[in-house]
Amino acid sequence: KNQVEQSPQSLIILEGKNCTLQCNYTVSPFSNLRWYKQDTGRGPVSLTIMTFSENTKSNGRYTATLDADTKQSSLHITASQLSDSASYICVVSAGNMLTFGGGTRLMVKP
């Protein structure tokens, strides 16, 4: 059964600090892995997408890594801002089938 597990479930950090979110998956056959940011009451917005051959991808202060051997990905947020408060969802594709992680709820406090 395809599964995507994210940790931690929730996280509180102070503004300006860095943080790293984790995503472990058992999805086969693997197509790609995406990280999305979802603000409360809004739809998810794509941050990064990585294929099997890519092990890092950056989008501003967001840097995603992928280890296809261990089936792990991380999303690192640098110099956090209050606007980074949101849920971050890891989504792994197997062909046209998406498997969603449960998300990490991040709260950035001043």
Added chain:
Amino acid sequence: GAVVSQHPSWVICKSGTSVKIECRSLDFQATTMFWYRQFPKQSLMLMATSNEGSKATYEQGVEKDKFLINHASLTLSTLTVTSAHPEDSSFYICSAKYYGYTFGSGTRLTVV
């Protein structure tokens, strides 16, 4: 970039009535769109895959007679919640595939 517009962003309806939610791809054609449901503090759950010009494919446990999906054009898919009940209250999100999956902004449905 690809934009998916979803309307309305929120709706309140009386129990027993029907509600239609629209999902439009603004700058691309989408032969396939997806409808999701999301409960508070949970991730998205796929309800159905909407295929232009043909019947939608529903996930196991989703009542196709209750959640009617129409994908009559390459830029529009609609989800109609028929005879809505309070337990149908949720956040509904659509998405379309265009060099990746783009999501609509979601619709908060409250059935009173």
